[in-house]
Amino acid sequence: MRQILTDIADFFLPRTCHLCGSRLRDTEKVFCVRCIETLPRSLYHLMPLNPMERRFAGIVPFVRATGHFIYSRNSELAAAIHDMKYRQFPSVGRRLGEIVGEELNMAGFFSGADCIAAVPMHWWKEARRGYNQVDHIARGLSKATGLPVVEVLEATRSHKTQTAMTLQQRQANLSGSFRIKDPEAIEGKGLVIVDDVCTTGATLRTLSAEISESVPDCRIYLLSVCVTV
Ligand SMILES: [Zn+2]
Numbered sequence: 486m487r488q489i490l491t492d493i494a495d496f497f498l499p500r501t502c503h504l505c506g507s508r509l510r511d512t513e514k515v516f517c518v519r520c521i522e523t524l525p526r527s528l529y530h531l532m533p534l535n536p537m538e539r540r541f542a543g544i545v546p547f548v549r550a551t552g553h554f555i556y557s558r559n560s561e562l563a564a565a566i567h568d569m570k571y572r573q574f575p576s577v578g579r580r581l582g583e584i585v586g587e588e589l590n591m592a593g594f595f596s597g598a599d600c601i602a603a604v605p606m607h608w609w610k611e612a613r614r615g616y617n618q619v620d621h622i623a624r625g626l627s628k629a630t631g632l633p634v635v636e637v638l639e640a641t642r643s644h645k646t647q648t649a650m651t652l653q654q655r656q657a658n659l660s661g662s663f664r665i666k667d668p669e670a671i672e673g674k675g676l677v678i679v680d681d682v683c684t685t686g687a688t689l690r691t692l693s694a695e696i697s698e699s700v701p702d703c704r705i706y707l708l709s710v711c712v713t714v
Pocket of ligand 1 (some may be wrong): 503521
């Protein structure tokens with residue numbers, strides 16, 4: 486039945502790859518296999534003290550950290566990320582979450598992890614956008630890894646867009662903007678904090694500082710779908 490519905494939907498609304506526009510096969514979702522293969526991977530998870538981990542080492546406690554795809558402006562991936570965030574394509578986030586989850590899971594990145602939490606968005610921003618794209622990434626990760634998504638983090642205030650800020654400006658801008666609403670849920674747990682793009686690392690840094698202060702025995706894994714170099 487499901488297959489018939491897919492066929493009918495495909496006939497009227499052909500499903501196409503979000504990156505190259507080619508028609509998707511039944512087994513493909515959002516991106517075609519060829520585009521997935523050519524996405525620029527950092528392979529940071531295979532390196533000891535990788536460049537992402539170096540951004541946080543000695544500043545906040547964490548078990549592992551990685552950014553899976555290299556983000557560069559004007560790339561096809563950057564266009565897809567833009568669509569995911571601003572053009573009502575949360576499905577792109579979910580699919581990216583699945584891909585990242587499958588690849589990192591195979592490499593043992595999540596060993597010792599118990600649950601996943603998305604970097605939260607302030608409710609007002611989420612209401613205007615209609616969704617938090619990182620929630621969709623977290624769901625994709627959860628599907629690929631079997632780890633549950635927990636809603637323990639909250640953005641307590643809306644902060645200014647950070648695109649043009651330095652690390653120091655970003656941290657000042659973010660200070661006090663997150664709250665752990667359910668500390669007990671992550672006590673003694675391995676928590677994967679997921680974000681979409683990591684540039685200076687200020688968001689993940691602020692959030693993990695907040696968590697390690699409120700829940701010192703929570704083991705933190707930092708994961709961003711994309712990372713700038
Ligand atoms: Zn494609």
